[in-house]
Amino acid sequence: MDELRVLGTVQAWAGGRRVEVGHARQQCVLVALAVDANRVVDADQLLDRAWGERIPLRGRETLYTYLSRLRRALSEVRDVTIVRRSGGWELRVDPDAVDLHRFHRLLAHARGTPDPVAGSVAVEQALALWRGEPFTGLDTPWISSVRESLGQQRRAAELDHTDLALQAGRHTELLPALAARAGEHPLDERAAAQYLLALYRCGRQADALTHYQTVRERLAQELGADPGPDLQALHHRILTADATLTVTEPAPAVQHPVPRQLPSAPPHFTGRVAELAALTTTLDAAADHAATVVVSAIAGAGGIGKTWLALHWAHRHADRFPDGQLFVDLRGFSPEGEPMDPAVAVRGFLDALGVDPGRIPVDPHAQAALFRSLVADRRMLLVLDNAADTTQVIPLLPGSRSCTVVVTSRDRLPGLITGHGARHLALHILDDAEARDLLTTRLGAARVQAEPDAVGELVRLCGGFPLALSIIAGRAHTHPHLSLAAIADELRDSGLDALDDGDPAASLPAVLSWSHQALTADQATTFALLGIAPGADIGLPAAASLVGLALNDTRTVLRALEQASLINQDAPGRYRLHDLIRRYATTTAHDLAEEVREAALARVLDFYTHTAHAADRLLYPHRLPAQLGTPGPGTRHHPLPDVPAALAWFDTEHPNLLAAQRTAAAHAQHHAVWRVAWTLSTFHTRRGHHHDELDVWLAALNAAAHLPDPTTHTVTHRYLGGAYTNLGRHREATEHLHQALALAEHHHDVLHQGHIRFYLAWASERRGDYRQALEHARRVLDLPWTHDQPVWKADALNQVGWHAARLGEYDTARTHCQAALTVHRRHHNPIGEAHALGNLGYIDHHTGRHERALDHYGQSLVLLRRAGDISNEAITLDWAGQAHTALGRHDQARAVWREALELCRRQGRHDDAERVRRQLDELSGSSATDNPPAQAAHPIRR
Structure with a gap:
């Protein structure tokens, strides 16, 4: 077999051929990894193990070179490789391919089997692996200490072999070797006892008693001590010719206890149907296909219910593990100190499996090997609760596929998943129904049904967190005089303090703190x-x-x-x-220091405002830019390549931008408050977020009171006027627009006077005063700045055309809108082009040119969709439905109106949605109105 040999000269073998693994120092590195095979060894440990105090000047570079060379050399050896892992390196290898680990496994098997003959054979196989002194020719302090430990283990194995051989009746065969060993180690009482027993069984009682006296006198002379109680007891039995000393038949089979270590099942377990099914599915699938131990890794936050899930499932399926269930709390996240050493857990398992303490080896590796031997081919469940990380779990994994392991941890244990095929099961919060069920189970249906609103509030405040719900249920149970409404009030007012019961295990803040400490x-x-x-x-x-x-x-x-x-x-x-x-x-x-918090908030506010401004410039590059200044140090730039990317970013970040403005207001960051409102305005208009638009500009109005630039006041009132207009609140709209106009005139701000007139025209049209709207639009067109800004002039032309159309002056309307379309196309302004095309379609429809109207609407819709302007898209679809109806195309009208209805509902435009719904109903009755109230296109946001 392909293997690594270290019990002698360090060698690697592939297909019966020795593989060169380098010079002595490189072999030291290999030994340092092989001793802890399948465990991560960090760089400092490798340097210490391979060089001791004589680490070269560029030690790490040398180490990396040796590791690279070893990787190449070991590539010839099947299933042996060195991998880079987080924190260090790992020699990935079948333990049986390393003679050292095979030695430990065979000894563990020998100590775990009740058959002395089989045990004796196993020890003989283990000792046969030795080919001289371990790591021959290698010398560092660490290697010397490991070599000494292995020598002691070999001597203990030789003594174990003798015990097993004596049990099997091989005393005559052993006697010469025992005599030599007794002479070489005259103070070794275990060797002396074995020699005495062999002499007695060979009929040499007198020689046995004489040798005992020799040993006793030597101990007294050299150590000033008497023989130990075991040797004295054997001497007494030989002296009295105890008949049991001659019994050499194999001992009766040991009856291993069946461990039942599971803690009690959770008394009020509810929900988790999908997760329970996933665990069972994994177990069922493993029964047919698994080639190794089956591991399910349950991960989730502290207090999310991982242990409850594991125990509930384990008790439900205990009958599938007739050979027992082992449980250990590994204290990975615990107030009791450091996580449990896995060796301690292994020792606990050996005790639970009924291993005689005198037969438990000293070496932790040997103990782990003994544990694996004992559970081999046994149908057992191991629940490893509260694991800190993968390294704590691996030594506890059985090697047999007959076993099943369930691990719980706040860590997702990626090493266990990738390296050992564990099935990951992420545990999340309970849904509302499961949370209500938990409270009902704990408090009783009557109490829950008596206060449904309070229960709903508790469920909302606990957010589906099982521990939080359990703490609240416990408080309600122990204080039956308290109403659930009062408990909800306390939770709302006190927050996490209301979830601290003093007992760390029943305190959500305490449980979370254990994760935080790590x-x-x-x-x-x-x-x-x-x-x-x-x-x-x-x-x-x-x-x-x-x-x-x-x-x-x-x-x-x-x-x-x-x-x-x-x-x-x-x-x-x-x-x-x-x-x-x-x-x-x-x-x-x-x-954290206050300056750290403030600097962090300043950076994230800069990120949101600067990225939003860049996105806004993509949506409407002809809009007046805002003056944002330079983002603070540490603010990360987030490039947005095009309009779709800008829209997607706005759609995703919109709630966070609103929250950013609230945060800025809470910290008196007045410039940031105003800038967020500015950057959101185009997006709000195109997506129909009218209420949000009003909210951000009301916040900006408060911030503007603290800003020195008078333009901010003018612009704020203008946008507030537009927001109120959108919502049909005409009185407030008029007040703010006139305030804006007065401020612009006071400061001789002709530029903003023109923009305000845009809004006044729009507000007048929404009130039904079409003549006043046209007057405002004409005054915008007459302003001198329109001659230097062709796109803005085109906007003014388009607005004059729209309001003329609303008055039935279609020739004037067509002339102005066509002129606007020409300018917008010349200057590559697609949103202005879309609005002009929509208005031309409206004019065509109302002058009987329905086919031409549909062509204009179709062109407009393409541009509106590219711009993400679903607000005007809904209006244009509504108009297209009118043109289809006029042509008798009811199926097409129905299709576009359904699209318009869905868009209106998405934007919360309930009045418009209801009007379109009525049109659909009337169309079904073949009585659709041809001229419903027209909607104005929104003004350009400047």
Whole structure:
């Protein structure tokens, strides 16, 4: 077989041929990895093991060179490779391919079998692996210590072999070797006992008693001690000719106890139907196909219910594991100190399996091998609860496919998944129905049904977090005089403090703190800053700006937080904290210096405003630009290549931009408040977010009071007038627009006077005053600045044409809109072109040119969809339906009106949606109206 040999001269063999593994120092590196095969050994350990105190000047570079050479050499050996892992290197190899680990496995098997003959054979096979002194010719302090330990293990194995051979009745055969051993080690009482027993069984009682006296006298002379109690007891039995000493038949088979270590099943378990099914499916599939041990890794945040799920499932399926169930709390995240050493867990398992303490080997590797031997071919379940990481779990994995392992951890254990084929099961929050079921189970249906609103509030505030729900249920149960409404009020007012019951195991803040303690400094800082970041989620570029790290470094930190189940990645590159975890993160943010928090918020606000401004420029490059200044140091640039990318970014980040404005207002960042409103306006118009538009400009109005530039006041009132107009609140619209006009006139701001007139025309048209609207539009066209700005002049032409059309002056309307279309096309302004085409279609339809109207509408729709202007898209589809109806094409009318209806509903335009729905109903009754109230195209946002 292909193998590595270290019990002698270090050698690698492939297909019966020796493979050259390099000089002595390179062999030291191989030994350093082979002793801990399938475990990660970090660079410092490798340097210490291979060089000791004589590490060369460029030690790490030399080490990397040796590792590279060893990789090439071992590539010839089947299933043996050195892999780079997080934290160091690992020799990936079948343990049986390394004579050292095969030696340990055979000894463990020998000590675990009840048959002395089989045990004796196994020890003989183990000892036959030795080909001289381990690591011959290699010399470092670490190698010397390992060599000495292995020598002791070999001597113990030789003694074990003698014990087993004596049990099997081979005393006559052994006697010469035992005599020699007793002479070589005159103070070794175990060797003396074996020699005494062999002498007695060979009929030499007197010689046995004489040798005992010799040993006793030697011990007294050299150590000043008497023989130990075991040797004295044997002497007494020989002296009295104890008949049992001559019994050499194999001992009766040991009756191994069947361990039942599972803690009690959770008493109020609810929900998790899909997760329970997934665990069972894994078990069922493994029964047919698994070639190795089946491992299910349940990962999730602290308090999410991992242990409850594992125990509930384990008890439900206990009958499928007739040879027992083992359980251990590995204390990976615990207030009780460091995580449990896996060797301690292995020793606990050996005790549970009924191994005589005197037969348990000292070496941890040998103990693990003995454990694997004992559970081989036994149908057992192991529940490894609260694991810290993969390295803590691997030594506890059985080698037999008859066993099943369920691991729970806050860490996602990627090494267990990739290296050992574990099935990952992510545990998330309970849905509302499951959360209600939990409260009902704990509190009773009557109490829950008596306060449905309070229960709904508790479910909302706990956010589906099982531990939070359990704490609340416990409080309600122990305080039956408290109403659920009062408990909900306390939870709403006190937040996480209401979920702290004093008992660390029943305190959500305490449970989360154990995860927090395991974070590095960068991870803890990032976690804290995520708690105060605006918005319910955050993208990678925004997060990089928040923490002030490079994108790759930020991604690494976020991956670690995700692996620790403190954040979730709901979509690629989008990260979210559960509301309760966010509250905890916010509390940890108070431990950061104030300047650190303020700098982080300034960077993330700069990111949002500058990226939004760049996106807005893509949507409408002819709009007046805002003066944003230079983003602060550490703010990450996020390029957006084109209009679709800008729209997609706005759609994704819109809630966060609103939250960013609220955060800026809370921190008196007045410029940021105003800039967010400005950058969102085009997007709001095209997507029909009318209420959001009003909210951001009301916030901007408060901020403008603290800003010195009078233009900000003028612009704010103008946009507020537009927002109120969109919502049909004509009185407020008129007030703000006239305030804006008065400010512009006071400051002789002719440019903004023109823009305000646009809005006044639009507001007049929405009130039904078409003549006043046309007057405002003409005054815009007459302003001198339109001659220097051809696109703006085209907008004015188009608006004059629209209002003329609304008055029935179709020739005037067509002339102006056609002129506007020509200019917009010449200057590559697709949104202005779309509006002009839509107006021309309206004019054609109302002058009986329905086919031509549909052509104009079709061209307009193409441009509107490219621009993401679903607000005007809905209007144009509505108009197209009128043209189809006029032509008797009811199926086509029905199709476009259905599209318009869906768009209106998406934008929350309930009145428009109801009007389009009525048109559809009337069309079904063949009585569709030909001229419903027309909608004005929205003004260009300047």
